[in-house]
Amino acid sequence: MIRLLNSIPRWFKQKSDYSEISSEPDFPQGFGYKTAWLAIPSKSLDEIIKVLHLSQPVKANWQSGLNHIYNDRKDNHVFVTPLIKGWNFVIGFGIGSFSTDKENNKIFLHSLTSLAQKMPNFYYFCTHRVCEYHSWIMIEDGKIKRAFAYGDGEIFYEKGAITSQEKELDVIFGAESDYKFPDEEDVIKIASAWSTNPLDIGENTDTEGVGILGKISNGS
Numbered sequence: 001m002i003r004l005l006n007s008i009p010r011w012f013k014q015k016s017d018y019s020e021i022s023s024e025p026d027f028p029q030g031f032g033y034k035t036a037w038l039a040i041p042s043k044s045l046d047e048i049i050k051v052l053h054l055s056q057p058v059k060a061n062w063q064s065g066l067n068h069i070y071n072d073r074k075d076n077h078v079f080v081t082p083l084i085k086g087w088n089f090v091i092g093f094g095i096g097s098f099s100t101d102k103e104n105n106k107i108f109l110h111s112l113t114s115l116a117q118k119m120p121n122f123y124y125f126c127t128h129r130v131c132e133y134h135s136w137i138m139i140e141d142g143k144i145k146r147a148f149a150y151g152d153g154e155i156f157y158e159k160g161a162i163t164s165q166e167k168e169l170d171v172i173f174g175a176e177s178d179y180k181f182p183d184e185e186d187v188i189k190i191a192s193a194w195s196t197n198p199l200d201i202g203e204n205t206d207t208e209g210v211g212i213l214g215k216i217s218n219g220s
Helices: 043-054 064-071 102-118 164-168 182-195
Strands: 035-041 054-061 076-080 087-091 122-128 134-138 142-152 154-159 208-216
Touching: 043 076, 043 087, 043 102, 043 164, 043 208, 054 064, 054 076, 064 076, 064 087, 064 208, 087 142, 102 122, 102 134, 122 182, 134 182, 164 182
Parallel strands: none
Antiparallel strands: 035 087, 035 122, 054 208, 076 087, 076 208, 122 134, 134 142, 142 154
16 A cells, blocks of 8 residues: 655644644645645535544644644544635545555545545545655546546556546546656646646635544544
C-alpha cells in the first residue's frame, strides 16, 4: 500500500492537537498539494456531517483545521470547509485512496459508492509528490463516471471514458500517451476544470468562516 508521507506547508505550525483548534472565523486558505479532498457542490455542513457519519465533530477555522489534518495523519481526521465559491471541501487522507492492496481498493470503492448513494454528485482528488500518487474521480448521478489512480509507477485503477477536460488539458496517461505519467500539477488542473482550483480558494474573497473537524466513521 502507498505510504502517504507527512509534509507541512510553510505556514502551518509543526505540532497540532485539539488544544490548538480554534473556532474563531478566519479567511479561506489554499490547499491541494500532498493531501486528498472531496469537492462537493453547495451543501450545508450539517448535511455533509450526516452523510459522512462524521464522528467527534468540533468547530475549526481554516487555519487550525488544515493544520490538524496536515500534521496528524494517523488519526484520520478530515476538515470539512464552510461553503466557499459554491463548493464545500472535505480535506484529508482520512477520506482514503487506492493502493496496490486489492482489499484496500475494495473497501475504498465501497466507501465511495456508499457515499454516492446519499450524495450523488461530487469529485475526489488526491496527490502526493513524495510517493507520486495521483488520482481523480468524478461521481455523477450516484455512480463513478470517471476514475483514474496512479502510484508507485503503475496505474492502480481506471474506469470510464476519458473526459473532454482530460483531453483538452492533455492529462491522459498510460498506453494512450506513450506511458506519460501524472504529477501533482495534473491533479490541480483537473480539479480546476471539474470544480475549482484549491490553491486559489482564498483569493478574491472577504468571507470569513468556520468548518468542522472530525473523523469519517466506517458507517459511511
